[in-house]
Amino acid sequence: MDAKHPVRTTEKTLALVEELMEKGPCGVTELASDLQMGKSAVHNHLTTLQKHGYVLKDGDDYRVGLKFLEVGGHSRKSMEVYQIAEPEVKSLAADTGELANLLVEEQGMGVYLMRAKGDDAVDLDTYAGLRTNLHTTALGKAILANLPESRVDEIIERHGLEQKTPKSIGTRQELFEVLEAVRERGYAIDDGERLEGLRCIAAPIKSSSGEVLGAISVSAPASRVSDEDLHGALPERVLSAANVVELNINY
Amino acid sequence: MDAKHPVRTTEKTLALVEELMEKGPCGVTELASDLQMGKSAVHNHLTTLQKHGYVLKDGDDYRVGLKFLEVGGHSRKSMEVYQIAEPEVKSLAADTGELANLLVEEQGMGVYLMRAKGDDAVDLDTYAGLRTNLHTTALGKAILANLPESRVDEIIERHGLEQKTPKSIGTRQELFEVLEAVRERGYAIDDGERLEGLRCIAAPIKSSSGEVLGAISVSAPASRVSDEDLHGALPERVLSAANVVELNINY
């Protein structure tokens, strides 16, 4: 489903925003050379974005503005799965003392909708809105395990199976074996695949018709998660949270 | 500082996104008639936005995607005042049991960066990213009170003094009197101006050079805030939270 008649001007604007996001605040000339555009074009785009609040000027540098947060925040707020799961994720974090997360799938990528920190939680560099490859996290695996096989293949084709660490899943074969195990267990595990020493347990949120709406997880340092915990009390607590959300969504 | 050579194509894209945000998911024809554009133009813009994750297609309807949350979330995460104030706002909410907020000023408007709910917190329809006129909230008044008079006048000229409720501040004169009182007290109050029965106390966060970086607040139903609390224990707790943030920002 590609754009047959892409609006090139809009694509330039978006490229500008994303470049500005990655590099942080910077000036017109630098952006122009990075994106191979003329200075005047960059300037026109930036002032247009500024006029509408999407970009701000700090002295001579430009940076992305909070208008994106308004649009994105509104979008998130209007998602049923967020509204219902939010309190559950918070209490999951409070009960376990660890870091709890909520992820949804969008265009084959995982998007963190929120994170809640318990009293002892590790501080990962995730944030609301962050995108990640589904096959690299427990959250993503919990979602993939509940998508039709054809859909999973589409996602592999579109985004590949990038290996973040040596432990990452690297082949289609390996992925499908892991997903089968997830389906049997009912929850997904990440034991140091994403980050050495970090253990993660995730459970899917499914609608009454069986469609996956997202996934909930808890992340904790391996030092606080014994091997028994990894397949005992912790998954149970995560599954129970996911279950409460499912019940509330399906009335 | 208006755009001298606005990129009209980009403005159409942005208008499309904002219309889509306000109306929620809807189809090409409806958007086209709302924005007085041709169907093909709308379609081209939407597919372009979709290609980059800013818009999604649900059946025949389009809706805004979470890419905005990624950009906005990244922008928020990179703000020093957010990084430092976030834990303080959370503990403010936990201590008081009420709703705590963090607001910053951008282009003359207030933008909520976050909200944290205590155990008894009321559930307002604010969300991270929401924009509000500064003169209508305690948070905004705490900020305005610490901006140069000329800046306040610019903001009045740009955004007016819209009256949300009959109690709202309606004239420049009235606003400046209120701001003077805020400066003397050190904190701002909203006693039912924004919402009948809601009381709100806000304190500014200032850098060592005296510049306002944002404001912190607590919102609670009037039934739980006695008149003594309104000028006693509660402001003290809010001021202390703001103070901790100031100390951490200024090292």
Add this chain to the structure above:
DNA sequence: AATAAGTGTTCTGGTCGGGAGAACGGGGGG
């Protein structure tokens, strides 16, 4: 001080692409 080299901003014209309008395809209701 005067110069040079960097910046962001403005201006203009040519040319490339955005978008109106018409045509297509397909799904749903009378």
Add this chain to the structure above:
DNA sequence: CCCCCCGTTCTCCCGACCAGAACACTTATT
């Protein structure tokens, strides 16, 4: 079965995007 309305595709013309040059500053260097 037909009709109406939807999203999508197509084509061609006119308008707008943007390269490049000129301008107005600030800052570093001589």
